[in-house]
Amino acid sequence: MFSNAVKLCSIKGFDIKVDPSWLVIASLVTWSLSQHYFPKILPDTTKATHLSMALVAMLGLFSCLLLHELAHSVVARHLGVPIKSITLFIFGGMAELGAEPSSARDEFWIALAGPAMSIALAFGFWILAQSVWLSSTAAPIAEVFSYLAIINLVLALFNLVPAFPLDGGRVLRAYLWHRNGNVLAATKTAARFGEIFAYLIMALGVVALFGGAIALGLWHLMIGGFMLVAARASSSAQMARAVFSGKSVRAIMTPDPVTVNPDTTLSHFVNLAMLRHNVSFVPVVEDGVLLGHMDASVLCGIDREHWGNTRVGDVFVGLEQSPMVTPDLAVSELLEMILTTGRRKFMVMQDHQLRGVVTLADLTRHLNPEKMRCRRPETVDPTHSD
Ligand SMILES: [Zn+2]
Secondary structure (H helix, E strand, O other): OOOOOEEEEEEOOEEEEEOOOHHHHHHHHHHHHHHHHHHHHOOOOOHHHHHHHHHHHHHHHHHHHHHHHHHHHHHHHHOOOOEEEEEEEOOEEEEEEOOOOOOHHHHHHHHHHHHHHHHHHHHHHHHHHHHHHHHOOOHHHHHHHHHHHHHHHHHHHHHOOOOOOOHHHHHHHHHHHHHHOOHHHHHHHHHHHHHHHHHHHHHHHHHHHHOOOHHHHHHHHHHHHHHHHHHHHHHHHHHHHHHHOOOEHHHHOEEOOOEEOOOOEHHHHHHHHHHHHOOOEEEEEEOOEEEEEEEHHHHHOOOHHHOOOOEHHHHOEEHHHOOEEOOOOEHHHHHHHHHHHOOOEEEEEEOOEEEEEEEHHHHHHHHOHHHOOOOOOOEEOOOOOO
16 A cells, blocks of 8 residues: 555564655644644743654654554454554554454454553653643643643544544444454445545535635545545455455356367457457467467457458467466465556466466456356367357
8 A cells, every 4th residue: 555655663573664645744743733732832932942842742643653553463463463564654554454353353452452552642641741740840841741642642532433444443343243243244334434434524624624724624635535535445455355365266266267279260269259258368278288368458469350360379378478376376365466467367277277267357256246147168169150
């Protein structure tokens, strides 16, 4: 998700990254604290002090966000869910889970760990602020502590709103999952709450805009928009993970796919394989030996008038350039390959034998089982004609 994020360090084996967009929020926070918040609270203090206070508070906020995400990550690892990395970005922090929690109970504790950490931090900073106020006159230090107490409380409360993918939304999902035993339905409901909340924030933004608070309004619109996209994207990703978890390519591939003999002419190939079976990716096989594949992009490079006298064998893509996977590959890894390589169709090979074909369409069909169609295996041979 964050391709430009820079790795800062590793804490307890977790990679800590910062996305360049974090600098936007860091400067905004420093600016608004040094120009508005601290001057209002401590009007008799110098501008330099306000700026130092703002910088310390911003770094404090950075550390608190990190601790919030670390809390999610430590609990996740404890429960056997791997964490890819922790990234800070414009809207806060994100711990990327390497897999789905296997039970509602695990999901519940992982989700709750972050806000629990923020509440603990809020309480800790409140105690610190009180003790500094009592013991000395170092008002700037006490005010920074008090700001961090407030911001951590706000972070905890905002994240506890039951709107997926916020932590509260995950808690809600865990609760519904636990109650009904249906992780997909639970994800759908929690994501719907997420969308409603996102629209609510955007509506507040519009109201602020009409009230003349341009910056505040735009900020709400941005956060709302981000949450809307995130709710939709994470819910589909979660659905995909839930449907495909533990499944391998074998479970979703088309076994015994339509194949084509290299002696077939292109016009026969188009009519008998592509149009008739509605496929665009066809393995080329001769006497049981796989030679490569044909797809629509190969045809695009050849004039239609030559289709009648060009054979598949003259133009097909050889094995060395054909995308291949094994039937034992996890579907999640196939999804990763599709996302990273941009290829959408693969031949499934085992022991030098063609076992099937798997495509992005097979993945989508499993997400919408009602759209599953029956497919008959068939070989397109030049001797066929109809
Ligand atoms: Zn969180």
